[in-house]
Amino acid sequence: MKNEKKKLHLGQIITVVLFLALCGAAGFFGARYIDTSLPNTGIAQKSMLFLFLILILYLACFMQIIIHEGGHLIFGLMTGYEFASFRIGSIMFVKKKDGIKVKRFSLAGTGGQCLLYINDYNDGNYPYILYNLGGSLNNLIWSVLAGILYLFTRGNRYLSAFLILFAAFGIAFAILNAVPMSGAVNNDGKNTLDLMRSSNARRCFYEMMKINALITKEVRLKDMDDELFVIPEKEYLNNALSASIGANAVSREMDKMNFAGVIEKGHYILQNAEGLIPIYKSAVKLEIIYAELVTENSQEKVDELFDKEVKKFAAVSKKNISVIRTQYAYSLLYENDQNKAQQYLTLFEKYAGKHPHKCEVESERDLLSYAKARYDSQNSAMGE
Structure with a gap:
């Protein structure tokens, strides 16, 4: 039990450190971005740009949550799973006998959840890696695409700022979910590792x-x-x-x-x-x-x-x-x-x-x- 608590604390520490590093980087580069974008303007214009950065920060984070859960859905369906439910925040799409219904449900410690199922147990040799790691993989794919698009949009300071933040959140999501860690709920990497071992x-x-x-x-x-x-x-x-x-x-x-x-x-x-x-x-x-x-x-x-x-x-x-x-x-x-x-x-x-x-x-x-x-x-x- 003590070893499990140590693993739990280590996972929480890594999560907090990565989160603080991301926030620190966002704050540093955000301030630098404001100064370079509006070098000779007053506090009012800089404040408006700051509020815009907060907005796109939230938007980038929310989109990456959707992309993450969408990755579980896409790669799960690709490997033979069937749809049960898909949730972002408290909005849940659930499969019923008469079709997909929209309901409200939330689970402490999660920003979303994609639940699928597979019919053939196959003595435990069913596919599980892509389903479990599909969310992180999808975050990385979209982050790379955002990085490539950024190279062609650096002249547009608003779009380029969004793309950088979007890519940064995607990479952070991928790391936090793919690197095995325990917490309030075990992350995808930890579940995958357990499945591989047992x-x-x-x-x-x-x-x-x-x-x-x-x-x-x-x-x-x-x-x-x-x-x-x-x-x-x-x-x-x-x-x-x-x-x-x-x-x-x-x-x-x-x-x-x-x-x-x-x-x-x-x-x-x-x-x-x-x-x-x-x-x-x-x-x-x-x-x-x-x-x-x-x-x-x-x-x-x-x-x-x-x-x-x-x-x-x-x-x-x-x-x-x-x-x-x-x-x-x-x-x-x-x-x-x-x-x-x-x-x-x-x-x-x-x-x-x-x-x-x-x-x-x-x-x-x-x-x-x-x-x-x-x-x-x-x-x-x-x-x-």
């Missing part, structure tokens, strides 16, 4: 893709095949891809309302899955918290699980309907605060209407109802 990781990655595909087809976790949720042996849980199947197995027990299974599998994953990434770790803890609340409701156990990292995750995931469901149960069964619980219920309804998958909304509604029934039952027993 046949078990390739099996789990395939199963995760299949689970995602079934969810887009509105199949609930409890109705999927048991084989998709077999937790690997402890020796294979040292990478995020294998460990994530454990997190999915916990979620499936929750959908089945097998709360003893949630607690048992959840604690097993927390104790043994060294590769479990921070957001999945917090998500598993929240599932155990809900299970504890609607069963034993031990204040000591709930307090131990609801630590600083979980609270931080819940704060940044305030639109996540699973997180809202647990907060609703916490307000009722732990805090005995019906008004606060009602606020979470209102929040749930707000985001449930925008959620991309009806099957997940249905599951969460069942759990909300169960928590309310437990609360009513406890109050009735106390009244007697």
